[in-house]
Each structure stands twice: as C-alpha cells, then as structure tokens.
Amino acid sequence: MSRFLLLFGFALNALIGLSLANEPAWGYRCEHSNCKKVELTEENKKTAVSLSVCRLFCDEVYGTLWPKPTGEIAPSNEVVKINLHDITFKTNNFKLYPAYWAMATDRFLEMQKKKFPTKYSVKSGGNPLVIEVLVDSDDMTFNLDTYEGYKLKIVDQDGVHAIVTAKNFYGARNALESLSQLIVYDNIRNEIVIVSSTEFSDEPKFKYRAILLDTSRNYFSIEAIKRTIEGMAMVKLNTFHWHITDSQSFPMVVKSHPDLSKLGAYSPDKIYTAEDIKDVVRFAKARGIRVLPEFDAPAHVGEGWQKKGLTTCFNAQPWKDFCVEAPCGQLAVHKDELYDVLEDIYREMVENFEYPDLFHMGGDEVSVSCWNSSADLQKWMLNKNWGLTDKDFMRLWGHFQSNAISRLDKVNINKTQVILWTSHLTEEPFLSQYLNNERYIIQIWTTGDDPKVKTILEKGYKMIVSNYDALYFDCGFGAWVTDGNNWCSPYIGWQKVYDNRMENIAGNYVNQVYGAAAALWSEQVDEFALDAKLWPRASALAERLWSDPEGGWKSAESRMLVNRRRLVDIAGIAAERLQPEWCLQNEGDCPI
Known part of the structure; x- marks a missing residue:
C-alpha cells in the first residue's frame, strides 16, 4: 500500500470513528407533557425525535x-x-x-x-x-x-x-x-x-422590564455591558438601567468638567466616554432596549468632586456615623454654584443617552448626619429661619429636588418623567409636599410587603418594583465590611424571582405599576462574576413581567433549562447552572 493510501485509510477510519462517536444513542418521545428518553434502535431511528425537537411540542406552549x-x-x-x-x-x-x-x-x-x-x-x-x-x-x-x-x-x-x-x-x-x-x-x-x-x-403585560447594573463600585467593560444587553434582548427585557456613578468612583467623562472622571475614575482606562455611551445606546436600541441613565444625588457622591468644594462629609470617618458604606459624600445642596455643575452634567448625559424618555435621579440613603456635620450648611439653613430638625432637612432635600429638576428641564428637549428611589422623602408628609405625582415615578427597594408601598400607591404615584427580598441579585454572599453574610442575605434563587408577582405587591393598585427591575449592585461583583449573578435569574423576571403567567416556577422549570442553555450557546453568557444536565434529559424526574 502506498504512503498516500495508508494516510488516506487512517484519515477515513478517524472520520468514521468521529462520525460513530457523534451519533446520538438516545431519542425522545412525549409522555404526559414530558420528554422521555428512549434508546435509539434501527427500528425507531426514523421516528424518534431529538430533545430539542421534542421540547418544541411537548408542552402547553412551545x-x-x-x-x-x-x-x-x-x-x-x-x-x-x-x-x-x-x-x-x-x-x-x-x-x-x-x-x-x-x-x-x-x-x-x-x-x-x-x-x-x-x-x-x-x-x-x-x-x-x-x-x-x-x-x-x-x-x-x-x-x-x-x-x-x-x-x-x-x-x-x-x-x-x-x-x-x-x-x-x-x-x-x-x-x-x-x-x-x-x-x-x-x-x-x-x-x-x-x-x-x-x-x-x-404582547407584554408590563411596560417596564429592566436590569440595573452598577458600574461605579466596580468597573465593567463595554463588552461586558453589551453581553448583558444581548441576554436581555433574548428574553425581551426592555430597559438597561445604568447606575453609572456613585461615591466610590466617577467613570463617566463629562467634557465640561473633565476633573470629575480624571480624579474620580479608578484609572484612566476605566472610564466611559461620550462615544462609549452612544455606542451602547445604539447597540441596545437595535435590540429593543432603552438605556436609562441614573445620576444618583444628593447622596452617593464623592470621588471626582474633591476640588469643587460642593460636597459635605466626603470620606468622613468613622464612615458608619455619616453614611451606609464607605466612602461617604453628599452634595452641598445649599450652594447655588452646585446647580450650574449639575446642569452641565445633565446636558451631556441627555445628549449622550440620546434624550431618553426617562431619567433616574437616584435619591436614596440621604444622611441627615452628613448634612448636619457642615457648619456652613447649618448657617445657611438658620439664616433662612429654618431649624435643624429632621423635618427641616427634608425641606432642604425638597429644595434640592426642585432646583435639580428645573436644571434638567433646561437642557432636555423632552420634559421626561423622573424616577426616585424610596427613601425618607417618599414617606408622608414629605412625599406629597415635595414630589409631584405627575412628574415622579417611585422605585421601591424595600421588601415586597412593606406597608409604605401601599401609601405611595394610594397617593397616585406610578411605581417601579425592585423589592430587595426578591430582586437584589447581589444578596446571599459574604459580607465585605464585617464578618458573616451581606446585609440582604440569603441568596435569591430564580424560583423566588419568578414567583415575585406585582399583584401581590401592589394589590388593587397594580395598574399603577409600570414594571420591575432586577438590581445588581457591584460592591462584590465585577465583569468576571457578572454573568452568573445575573443569569438565568433575570430570565425569570423577564417572563414574570412579559406574560405574568398563572402557574408558579415549577410549570416553567423545563423551559428555564432550555432558556439557560440558549443564553450559553448563542450569547456566550456564563449563566449559572441550575441542575445537572441529566435533569434536562430526564424531564420531570428531578423536582420533588
């Protein structure tokens, strides 16, 4: 035998071996709405179907x-x-x-x-x-x-x-x-x-179906953000809530105030330029997704503001006396020049985000003790014949909201609705006193059974739900400022996300709920842990908000496994594995 024929024979045998190895040994048949595995034989090979084909039909829906x-x-x-x-x-x-x-x-x-x-x-x-x-x-x-x-x-x-x-x-x-x-x-x-x-x-049951990603506490590359948006598109989520700045870093480049990112970014390569933001916005729009900007204020500011003289209690120690996590920092809302800077930031944000239909102004975790530590701010309040009580500081916060929203309106061609987190300001009597229910949407992050939710709805406010007991995806891991587990533990499985019904939270006021957002705060997350913490739990939220099905998570389990596999295979998302693959191939045999 010639060398050529010998090599050809080896190659042919290898191909035959590969072909035989790749031939499946199992097929499936549908029994009682479950795909059951059957060994392939010469007799049934022409009639047996693959698992993917069986899953198409062996369900109440595809x-x-x-x-x-x-x-x-x-x-x-x-x-x-x-x-x-x-x-x-x-x-x-x-x-x-x-x-x-x-x-x-x-x-x-x-x-x-x-x-x-x-x-x-x-x-x-x-x-x-x-x-x-x-x-x-x-x-x-x-x-x-x-x-x-x-x-x-x-x-x-x-x-x-x-x-x-x-x-x-x-x-x-x-x-x-x-x-x-x-x-x-x-x-x-x-x-x-x-x-x-x-x-x-x-068609969707709820208009607002979101993921919040915090890119300030840890930085996420544009590629990681786009991968998240790709996953969102695959399950018909429609809002990427970009929490782009916080007290830990200021990665957003503001051309009119370059010192904010120069001093505030973790490093010169961990920034988001105007071109980066516009690229993300257009990438998302082609996938049916709005990019919602959040500029959190008047709290959650710090790094980047060092030379402006427009903050109070910046990096104050011990931090637990002035804020909920290090570093502390709040805007000096009594200073008129602050609002000129905010106007510049708002102008560039709405331009770069292509004049979004919604704008998030943050508004969570404002610390009275932080503001009260400033002698200059105290003097300003007393000169206006205000006191220094809790009620007076809520009045100060109302002063900030009024001035900030007027500056936003100056630079935005659309008079957009503004979203605020629940806080002391969203409690009565301050809620009705300082926040117009035609202009403000309230995003709750309390528990789903918090009676304050009903109060907000009774006052006629529209709502977005992010109850931390079901939709905070950073929960259930080790604490980072003490021992034990983090504050919102335990871990929230996809089942709880799926069964988190808006009707159970809002009751008869559910028509005032625009939708919900899963929140991934990034104290303990960067882009290398991003996929597994978001997916496929975010898929559970997506189905709850799109079709709001009557059945609980058990009726969706098989489709969830297929969905998780699709996220991995098509989008390259490293989604958390929910079960052994055996459970997907032996449908109905794993759940108790």
Missing part, C-alpha cells in the same frame, strides 16, 4: 419559547428542515432608520449559525425561509406608551414563510426573537428545523 407568549397558540406537531444559507427578509418599511433594521436582521442570521455544533458541518440542503415583516410605522420613538406586541404566523408552502405583523420596529424585533426560538438543531438528523406551521399574537 417548550423552547421564553418568555411564554400571552396569546393563544395554534400548535403544530411537525417540523421542516430549513437551509441556513437561504433565509431572506421582505419588509414594507424601515426606510427612515434602515441601519437599525439591518442590525436586527444580521443579528438574527448570526444567531441561527450558532445553533449547531462546531465539530462538524450541518447537513446541506433544506427549504428556504422567507421572513415577511409588515409594520405600521417607521417611527423609532420608544417610551412607556410604545406598543411592543406582534403577531407571528408560520406556514409551510413553497418553502417556509414566516409572516410578522407589528406596529413598529420594536414589535417586529420581538417577533424575530420568538421566531428564532422556534428554530432548533436536530442532532439525530444533523439539520436545522423549524415549526412547520403556527400562529399566535403576543
């Missing part, structure tokens, strides 16, 4: 969809092979902003390419897929009144046709997300398949 759609689904129990190289889009619109639609379609195509193993090529051939998208308007405005719903219809006729109807880009984008989840890899036949026919409508 078991690959997350979040669960809100409309009735016309089910199908057949799939058809499609050709990944023959997917085309047809649309009647998107002429005003073609770049965003191009980004959405390119992303869709890239997602499909990530669905089969990289060790060998998917089988060639298959039906063409034509995606026809019909929208009513080219308008890309996104606010709390924007309709995000859609209708999706799939038919197998002269190739596979998917027909999307929506009012705007955002509904169409959501439809593409669902369509992508109905396309799966069949590892028995080594092909990409899609549901042969279906039809359903879908």
Whole structure:
C-alpha cells in the first residue's frame, strides 16, 4: 500500500470513528407533557425525535419559547428542515432608520449559525425561509406608551414563510426573537428545523422590564455591558438601567468638567466616554432596549468632586456615623454654584443617552448626619429661619429636588418623567409636599410587603418594583465590611424571582405599576462574576413581567433549562447552572 493510501485509510477510519462517536444513542418521545428518553434502535431511528425537537411540542406552549407568549397558540406537531444559507427578509418599511433594521436582521442570521455544533458541518440542503415583516410605522420613538406586541404566523408552502405583523420596529424585533426560538438543531438528523406551521399574537403585560447594573463600585467593560444587553434582548427585557456613578468612583467623562472622571475614575482606562455611551445606546436600541441613565444625588457622591468644594462629609470617618458604606459624600445642596455643575452634567448625559424618555435621579440613603456635620450648611439653613430638625432637612432635600429638576428641564428637549428611589422623602408628609405625582415615578427597594408601598400607591404615584427580598441579585454572599453574610442575605434563587408577582405587591393598585427591575449592585461583583449573578435569574423576571403567567416556577422549570442553555450557546453568557444536565434529559424526574 502506498504512503498516500495508508494516510488516506487512517484519515477515513478517524472520520468514521468521529462520525460513530457523534451519533446520538438516545431519542425522545412525549409522555404526559414530558420528554422521555428512549434508546435509539434501527427500528425507531426514523421516528424518534431529538430533545430539542421534542421540547418544541411537548408542552402547553412551545417548550423552547421564553418568555411564554400571552396569546393563544395554534400548535403544530411537525417540523421542516430549513437551509441556513437561504433565509431572506421582505419588509414594507424601515426606510427612515434602515441601519437599525439591518442590525436586527444580521443579528438574527448570526444567531441561527450558532445553533449547531462546531465539530462538524450541518447537513446541506433544506427549504428556504422567507421572513415577511409588515409594520405600521417607521417611527423609532420608544417610551412607556410604545406598543411592543406582534403577531407571528408560520406556514409551510413553497418553502417556509414566516409572516410578522407589528406596529413598529420594536414589535417586529420581538417577533424575530420568538421566531428564532422556534428554530432548533436536530442532532439525530444533523439539520436545522423549524415549526412547520403556527400562529399566535403576543404582547407584554408590563411596560417596564429592566436590569440595573452598577458600574461605579466596580468597573465593567463595554463588552461586558453589551453581553448583558444581548441576554436581555433574548428574553425581551426592555430597559438597561445604568447606575453609572456613585461615591466610590466617577467613570463617566463629562467634557465640561473633565476633573470629575480624571480624579474620580479608578484609572484612566476605566472610564466611559461620550462615544462609549452612544455606542451602547445604539447597540441596545437595535435590540429593543432603552438605556436609562441614573445620576444618583444628593447622596452617593464623592470621588471626582474633591476640588469643587460642593460636597459635605466626603470620606468622613468613622464612615458608619455619616453614611451606609464607605466612602461617604453628599452634595452641598445649599450652594447655588452646585446647580450650574449639575446642569452641565445633565446636558451631556441627555445628549449622550440620546434624550431618553426617562431619567433616574437616584435619591436614596440621604444622611441627615452628613448634612448636619457642615457648619456652613447649618448657617445657611438658620439664616433662612429654618431649624435643624429632621423635618427641616427634608425641606432642604425638597429644595434640592426642585432646583435639580428645573436644571434638567433646561437642557432636555423632552420634559421626561423622573424616577426616585424610596427613601425618607417618599414617606408622608414629605412625599406629597415635595414630589409631584405627575412628574415622579417611585422605585421601591424595600421588601415586597412593606406597608409604605401601599401609601405611595394610594397617593397616585406610578411605581417601579425592585423589592430587595426578591430582586437584589447581589444578596446571599459574604459580607465585605464585617464578618458573616451581606446585609440582604440569603441568596435569591430564580424560583423566588419568578414567583415575585406585582399583584401581590401592589394589590388593587397594580395598574399603577409600570414594571420591575432586577438590581445588581457591584460592591462584590465585577465583569468576571457578572454573568452568573445575573443569569438565568433575570430570565425569570423577564417572563414574570412579559406574560405574568398563572402557574408558579415549577410549570416553567423545563423551559428555564432550555432558556439557560440558549443564553450559553448563542450569547456566550456564563449563566449559572441550575441542575445537572441529566435533569434536562430526564424531564420531570428531578423536582420533588
């Protein structure tokens, strides 16, 4: 035998061995809404289905969809092979902003390419897929009144046709997300398949579906932020709440006040320029997500403000006497020149964030003892015939809010609603006295059963929910300023997130709840721990806010495992593993 034939024989044997090793030994059949594993034999190989195909049909809804759609689904129990190289889009619109639609379609195509193993090529051939998208308007405005719903219809006729109807880009984008989840890899036949026919409508129950990421206490790269936004898009969350500054660092570059980031950033490379922010905003918009800026004040300021003379109790020690965590710092709200600086910051923020429809002014954990430590501030209050009681300091805080919001309005082309955290100021009598319920939205971070929540709602305020007993994702780890566990322990599992119903928190006032946000404060998180702390728990919040299903977490468990796997495989998100893979392959056998 020649050397060439010998080498060819070795290569052929290796390929045959690889092929045999890659052939699955198991298939699945649907029994009582569960996918049951069956050993593949020559007799059943033609009729057995892969786990991914079984999950499509063996559920009350398509078991690959997350979040669960809100409309009735016309089910199908057949799939058809499609050709990944023959997917085309047809649309009647998107002429005003073609770049965003191009980004959405390119992303869709890239997602499909990530669905089969990289060790060998998917089988060639298959039906063409034509995606026809019909929208009513080219308008890309996104606010709390924007309709995000859609209708999706799939038919197998002269190739596979998917027909999307929506009012705007955002509904169409959501439809593409669902369509992508109905396309799966069949590892028995080594092909990409899609549901042969279906039809359903879908729209979210809540308008505001968010993740908060604190990028001040620890820095997160733009790549990590984009990866988070990518995961959000996959589960139809629609708001990235960017807590971009705090007392520990000031990483946001303000061109009119460069000293803020120069003195306040952890290092010259740990900053966010105007170009960085605009890049994130546009990346998110193409995925149906607003980027909500938060400039926390009048507390939670410090680093970066050293040379301005506009703070009180900056880095005061012992810090526990002046604030809740080091370093301390609050704005010197009695100084008129402060508001000129705030106006400059607000101007650049609204420009860089492309004039967002909402603005977050923070407003949490203001310390009376911090303000009261300033003799200059005390003198100013006494000269106005105020006292130095708790009531007087709430009046001082009201003075700040009035001046700050007037400066925001000067630089913002849209008179946006302003969000504030719950605090002493959001309690009566100060709530009604200083905060107009037509202008302010209150974001709660107390427990879900706090009676103060009902008081806020009774006064007519709209609300965003971030109750720390279910939606603070930094809870349940070791303390960082003392021994033991951190203050909001224990750890919150995805099950508790999923069962955290807005109706249970707001009662009869649930129509005043815009939605909710999972918060990841970053005292003990950086981008290397980011994915596992957010995902897939944020997916649980996404389904609760999108479809608000009647069933509890147990009814969603199998789909959650599929969703977690999709986040890993398609977005490269290092999501926390919830169970052994055996549980996914033996559905229904793990839960007690």
